[in-house]
Amino acid sequence: MSSNNNYYEFKDAKVAIAMELVKRGWKLYGFHEDKSDWMTDYWSPAWWEGIATKDGFVVVVDCRWNDKSGKEIIQHIYNSEEVILLAKTRSLIERLSEVRQDRGASAAEEQTAKAKIEKLRAKANNQTEKIKVTDHYPEYQPNPPRMSWHVEKDGVIIAKGNGVAKFSDMKYFDKEGYEKDLKECDKDSYRYERAEKLLKLAKQFEKFMNKIDSAAGCMIGGNGKAYVYTNVETVEYKTENKAVECPGSLRANQCFVVKSCFNHGIGKGYVYQLNEHxxxxxEKYYIAYRLDKKLKKQLTxxxxxxxxxGYISGSYKERFLKWIETGALAWCEIQEVKTPYKVQKCVKKKIG
Structure with missing residues (x-):
């Protein structure tokens, strides 16, 4: 989830996407309808966990983790008599909790009340609960890094992107009302500008939903030919700087790497560069500043x-050279190397 968008924008946008997915034949997982009741001031808005399926395809929206992938969906079933008994037990526990010395009760009465509370809690815990497995979440992956949605099939991501939060206004979108505002309101008015903005956003939203739908239907191309998606693993090379140990001495721009942990948070693996003064x-002295993760810039x-x-001079200079001799520190130089790493890419292949 991007730091530029808040939780509620993503929440409303996901609900808008969920309602549109239902219209297009998708099955939602983890969707909770709006149960708010304004007459009783009860607020329980709709929300969606971001998982939906259609014809074996899975769309995942705003999910950093796949903690529910393949898990059972459980329904808790209680006997009506047990529910009533449990409510009475809780009510009695609340009343007994008020029997305290600071409320005028004696020490003996308070101890008796506590004993009864323990018995009631044990009784409540022993009441049977039936569990029924109603469904299973589909197998899915978390959204790729810096992505807020993706579509996958059989573990292969076939479409991905971001920019979900901007559709939060689609949750309560009223197309007829905004089209009416364009006709009746002055062009310089707030209502006209907002209507124009939201109608433009609605077109983007429809394009976004079509993108999800087309990704889930692209196993058959427009020419009637069948395709399949597979993950292909390739090796790519990344150019980066590395600290390579080598002979060295106390001189300007000389680097050294920390081989053991020191005080003040100086950790193993840190690389420093000497500055001569x-x-x-x-008399010459040296100040060593740590290099950043890319080993390009000094952190001052x-x-x-x-x-x-620290300031390397005098007696501290002797200690510093001693650390070099004992292997606590080691001279090094920064070299540019090419590091191989594996990359998985989704490739579309024609069948037959």
């Missing part, structure tokens, strides 16, 4: 004490 009496800020290894 000249003191008042002409004071927010993190581990950014600076």
């Amino acid at each position: 000249e003191g008042v009496n002409g 800020g004071n927010a993190n004490p581990a950014n600076c290894f």
Whole structure:
């Protein structure tokens, strides 16, 4: 979920998408209807977990994790008499909880009340509960990094994208009302501008939904030929900097890597670079600043004490060289290397 969009925008957008998916024949998982009652000031808006299926395809919207993939959907069944008994037990526990010394009860009365509460809780826990498996969630993957939706089939992602939150206004979209505002309202008015904006957004929303539907129907192409999607694993190379140990000495721009943990948060693997300075009496001293993760830039800020290894001069200089000798630190140089890594790509292949 993007940091630029809040929880409620995603929630409303997902509900709008869910309602449109139902119209298009998709089966929703984890959808809860709006049960709000304005007469009693009860607020329980609609929400959706972001999973839907159609013809073996799965659409996943705003899901960072796949913790419910393939899991059972369980319905809890209670006997009506047990439900009534459980409600009475809870009511009695609440009344007994008020029997305390600060409410005027004696110590003996309070202890008796606590004993009764324990018995009632044990009785409530022993009441039987029946569980019925009504369905199963489909197997699905979490959304890819920096993506807020995707469509998959048989574990292969065939379409993905982002930009879901902007459709939050589609939850209460009134097309007829906004078209009426365009005809009747002044062009400089707020109602006209909002109607124009939302009608434009509605076209984008329809295009987005068509994209999901077409992804779920593209096993058969427009020419009537059948296709299948498969994951193909390829090896690509990424150019990056690495610290390579080598002979070195105390001099400007010399780098060294930390081999053991030090104080002030200086951790194993940190790479530092020496900066040479000249003191008042002409004696040289060195300041070592940590390099960033890409090993390109020195981190000179004071927010993190581990950014600076210290002023290397005098007796500290002798200690520093001792650490080099014992292997706690090691001289190194920054080299540009090509690192291979595996990439999975979705490939569309024609059948037959």
